[in-house]
Amino acid sequence: MQRKVFELAQEQYTKAGGGVTALACSTVTRDDGQTTQTWRRDATANTSEGATSSEDVKQLLVGLNDGRVEEYRFDTKRQGSNLELYRRVKVGKKSIDQVCVISSGSSKALCALSGGVLWLLPSDDSGASPTQVKAGALRGLFYIAQDLCNLECRNLLGLCKTSLAPGLPKKLKLVFLEVGSFAPGGAAQFHVLHEQVIDAKDVVPSSAHVREVVWYGDSVLLRTDKNYVQFSLSTGVAREIFAHNNKGKGAKGQQAGGLFSGGSAQDQGGNEVCAHQYMIPIVEQKQTILLVEDIGTIVNMAGEPTGSMVQFPIEPMAIHAMCFPYLLAVFAKSVYVYDIRKDLRDAHVQTIPFSNYFLSPTKVDRVPVTSWTSVTPSGENQIFIMVGHSDMLLFLSQTPLEEQCKEMLRASKFQECLQIAYTSQLPKYREYLIEFSCAEAAFLLIERLEFSRALEFLGECQEFEPNQLFPLFPEYTKPWKTQVKRKRYWSMHPPLCSLEDLVGRATNNEGAGGAHALPDREIKVAIVDFVLELRARTGEGEETVLADGVDTLLAHLLLDVEDVKGLEALCKGPNKVLIPEVEKRFCSSGRIHALALLRESQGDCFGAAELWTSLSEGKRSELPTPGAFLTGKSLGDAVSLELARVVKRSGPGARVTGTFLPWLMDRSVEVSLKLLADISLPVGETMAMVNETKRTSCRWRYLDFVVNVQGSTDPMHHSEFALSMVNLWKSLESGEGEAEEVGGATAEEVCTRLQDFLEHSDYYNTQAAISALKGTTLWREQVIVNKKIGNHKEALHILTFVIGDSEAGVSYCEDLGSQEGYLTLLDMLLNPETGPPLYGEAVRLLSSKGASLNPLKVLDSLSDKMPMPLAYETLARMLRERQHRKRSGQVLKGLARANELSVAQQRVVSLSEHVEMTADRACRVCNIRIGTKVFGLYPNGVLVCYRCMMRSGKDAQHVCPVTGRDFSKEEGWGDCI
Known part of the structure; x- marks a missing residue:
């Protein structure tokens, strides 16, 4: 089955002259914003009212052999015939070689090249005549080109033939023109900006005929009848890309016409053959196809090959590549469609035959092709391609992408279907196509039990929910059977049935010569991996639809495929597994640890701890599996670590802590000590649990934690720790202590810790400590204790x-x-x-x-x-x-006595001073007469009342309120106030 990318939409016959020689198209823009469009046909006006918006109307310029240019208006939303003749413009008597539209914003200029003359056409149907562009630089003009790097620029490139003097070889000249204005009525003017002559005889010889030009910014690509040439405008350097193979052409054909003429070539029998288009630009990619016979080589803007090639069955009459990624090759009886992203073998995707007519290569020199892109009511981009020939225009329209995708799905070309979906330029429409194409492909592949490929396609579906796979496992998803909403997509796949039925059907088909069915385990493994990936892809704050059913199904499938590591990971992380639905299977399968993790993840820490303790005590059994619970460690160690984690998560005061921490302290000292440090249990509770432990040989380690970590100040705790450390040292010296009991400590380490404790602790019973140290060689420890009790003689004797x-x-x-x-x-x-x-x-x-x-x-x-x-x-x-x-002391005593006598003398003098008060004496601060009031006199003679003296407080009474002088800082004045 062949892919249907384009279809022959319609044909249109021209009325005058015949022989379509050039095509160009653009968008018709209106300024009034109205929906009324005026159409003209053969100078007869008629009006068509409709809801057509201006951007849906396209303008098509058709150049004819008789020197006329016809303008058509193409409306994609009109019913019936959507091509209307708008006007005809007579340019001249010679054939129209090229037509083009120069656009800048909402304005444009229409150009036509006829007989080496550049004409400006009126931009509307005002009846104005075409204007010839007259410039000496354009003498010998034979080709015009637009900058394909910037189609909105106002420039035009003209190629002319020039000669310095009569009789001298002619050279190729590039003339750059700029449109000066876009005034209505065809008043646009061209200005010559720059002229540049290509002087490269080795690359472009005088006998070469320049046929086509492609302009990309600084680079100009030329096709002559001898080679392909790339010319840099900035450096002025021309280089040959590669030469043509002209063995099939006759000498007469090579010399026909002038140097830059467009004369037709002849084969060996003298018959006229088509001068086909050989250089075709791919505007969107800034690339160009260079055709040599039946091979098209794709080059970049600089003329360097990109490594991509297209091979045609025969040399085409025309090629069109402005609808990337598709390439259309026109032949006499059909049009071939190629996808240039693929290699040579798979590039051809469609053949469109001409039903009642064919193009004859012996009657025309070239087949002009152009295209435009329109927007369908659904918002999809649709490509329309026009092919001109004789007195006829052929229209090809692109098949909607949705129909192309469905066609590929019916042909089981799933990857090709996805590639089609990705070609859409509309983000939302592209997402829609990808979503539906991948879903349909996946469900069709599931019917064939090709689950690996099916799940790859489902992974591309952004809105796919895992619950859509519930029908595959009805025995596990029965509680959610009525809650699953089936998404039909394009309804190209049958409803899902159970995996058992699919496998049975495939097995029967295999016996009858059908495809080999995948093993049931491989299918479940693939589904598990896929669902886990979907769960991980769910964003924060989002929730999977029917998450409890999805997680419960995952638990069942992981048990089926015996993926214990994955099962434990599921149970440990956030999940909504329904425990009653899976508990029986977990116990019968020996997955007690996974069941405990499941209870813990759902908040039942006590139940999880009960499962682990029963597992350690042998009441339940865990089936060992590589990479799972008991890998690389004993059952006791594994259970201890899990219990410690649960107790730490619950924290002090929780039921699980009070019940299972003493159990843990009896079985794993290291783990329990680390746990005690993490949960910050009160000292009283810690000692109560220490006293409950049965393993008294490790009691010193818990006492060490209580005293040195928790900072207990209870004398009993300190005394017990000191005695336990002495006993520990004795066991190490005698070699009777077990490694687990001593905690890996050495006798030297125990001495160091004991010395530090005895030195810094003030709470232990010193007499009990001395009694325990007697008879041992712990001499320095005895020194420390004797020093604390004041028995210095004994301490010094030992030292x-x-x-x-x-x-x-x-x-x-x-x-x-x-x-x-x-x-x-x-x-x-x-x-x-x-x-x-x-x-x-x-x-x-x-x-x-x-x-x-x-x-x-x-x-x-x-x-x-x-x-x-x-x-x-x-x-x-x-x-x-x-x-x-003694003598130093006597000197100091004498100096001190002399100073004391001096101060006393000053005090007596100060106290002997008298103040004479009169009725007129007033306070220096408030200026109120003092009279019989209490007053104060400062050493500097300032007299103030008691209220003003104490106004700043008692501490500031030594500061003069008038001058601010602080007498307390002056020697000898402190006691004078």
């Missing part, structure tokens, strides 16, 4: 004689900050319980800190047996320091 760290003993005395420690240590060094006196250590002690000790107490402490030379220097230094300190 000096047990540990043997004299420096630590000195540091200990420094921390005490009194002489007692130094004297105690000195006495212990001079009078040890066992062994000889340590005179060297005693002297070093005195040398380091002896200066601050009382010399009398030091002398009392010294032993009679101690050699005096050892202590002489130390004692002498101590005495000198004492003498210096």
